[in-house]
Amino acid sequence: MNIFIVYAHPSEDSFTRHLRESFIQGLQSAGHTYVMSDLYKMGFRTDMSETEYLREANYILDEPLPDDVIAEQNKINASDAIVFIYPIFWTEAPAKLVGWFDRVWTYGFAYGDRRMKQLEKGLVLCVAGNSIKQLKEKGQYDAMKIIMLGDRLFDRVKEKEFIVLDSTTKYDMTAREANWNNHLETAFEAGRTL
Numbered sequence: 467m468n469i470f471i472v473y474a475h476p477s478e479d480s481f482t483r484h485l486r487e488s489f490i491q492g493l494q495s496a497g498h499t500y501v502m503s504d505l506y507k508m509g510f511r512t513d514m515s516e517t518e519y520l521r522e523a524n525y526i527l528d529e530p531l532p533d534d535v536i537a538e539q540n541k542i543n544a545s546d547a548i549v550f551i552y553p554i555f556w557t558e559a560p561a562k563l564v565g566w567f568d569r570v571w572t573y574g575f576a577y578g579d580r581r582m583k584q585l586e587k588g589l590v591l592c593v594a595g596n597s598i599k600q601l602k603e604k605g606q607y608d609a610m611k612i613i614m615l616g617d618r619l620f621d622r623v624k625e626k627e628f629i630v631l632d633s634t635t636k637y638d639m640t641a642r643e644a645n646w647n648n649h650l651e652t653a654f655e656a657g658r659t660l
Contacts, residue, residue, distance in 0.1 A: 467498050467499075467546040467547055467586070467587075467660065468498070468499050468500070468501075468544060468545045468546050468547075469493055469498050469499065469500040469501075469545060469546070469547050469548075469549060469660065470500070470501055470502075470503070470541045470542055470544075470545035470547070470548045470549070471486070471489075471490075471500055471501070471502040471503070471548075471549045471550075471551060472502075472503050472505065472548065472549070472550050472551070472563065472566065473486055473502055473503065473504045473505065473550075473551045473552070474505045474506065474550075474551070474552040474559060474560045474562045474563035474566070475506065475551075475552060475553055475560070476506045476560070476562075480553070481593055481634050481649075482551065482552065482553050482593045484650060485551065485591060485593060485631060485649065485650065485653045486551050486653075488650040488651070488653040488654045488657070489549070489551065489591060489653040489654065489656060489657040490502075490657060491654055491657065492653065492654040492655060492656060492657025492658035492659075492660075493657040493658070493660065494657075495654075495657075495658050496657065496658045496659070496660070498657070498660065501541055501544075501545070503538060503541065503566075505562045505563060505566055506562060510534065510538075510562065510565075510566060511534065511565075511569070512561060512562050512564070512565020512566060512568065512569065513565060514565075514568055514569055515532075517529065518531075518532070518535075518569060518572075521572070521573065522572065522573050525573050525578060526573075527573065527574045527578075527579075531572060532569075534569075535569050535570055535572065538566070538570045539570060539572075539575050539581075539582070542570075542582060542583070542585070543581070543582065543583050545585065546585060546586045546587070547585055547586055547587035547588065547589065547623075547660060548585055548587075548588050548589075548619075548623065549588070549589045549590075549591065549660070550563065550588075550589070550590045550591070550592075550614070551591045551592075552591075552592055552593070553592065553593045553594075554592050554593065554594045554595070554610065554630075557606045557609060557610060558610070558613075559592070559614075567618055571618070576622060582622060584621070584622060584623065584624060585622065585623045585624070586623075586624055586625065587623065587624065587625045587626075587627075587660060588615075588619045588622075588623030588625070588626045588627070589626075589627050589629070589656060589660060590614045590615070590619075590626075590627070590628045590629065591629050591631065591653060591656060592610070592628075592629070592630055592631070593630075593631050593634050593649075594630050594631065594632045594634065595634055596632060597632045598630055598632045601630065601632070607630065610628075610630075611628045614628060615628055627656075629652065629656060631645070631649040631652060631653070632645070634649070
């Protein structure tokens with residue numbers, strides 16, 4: 467399968483980067499190919515211009531899209547699956563990834579009369595400082611899952627999965643170290659079995 471990875475983390479000195487590498491190793495071990503958009507490294511512009519906003523708000527198909535948006539849409543349509551890898555910031559994806567959706571999920575591509583192909587698989591791998599138990603007790607886990615799978619991926623993807631790799635905060639190094647290898651193995655297996 468051809469996989470499109472959308473990666474959003476501002477630092478290479480992060481657990482999320484290690485997770486990304488383990489996932490890619492899993493993909494490669496299964497013979498998958500991939501292309502990746504590292505949103506921070508590529509300096510992806512996440513704020514909509516006024517022209518982009520007016521295009522979306524008024525459902526204007528003949529207003530041209532910016533080249534960087536077209537490039538991301540082409541990566542999607544050349545893929546069989548899409549994977550999002552990111553840390554959880556304030557119960558949400560980083561602003562860089564949210565802005566990617568704002569700009570790339572355009573009218574006439576991701577909604578309306580769609581040009582976006584329906585992908586076979588969609589996977590969300592996100593890293594949380596809190597435990598899954600804490601996230602579920604506060605309702606945050608369900609909220610994040612609904613936003614990513616129910617809204618953003620919706621019926622644009624046939625088979626969807628949401629994986630939170632939890633208890634990774636540097637505030638609790640004991641839990642972080644205890645979970646480190648298991649989480650990397652989970653990421654590897656997610657790539658291998660995609």
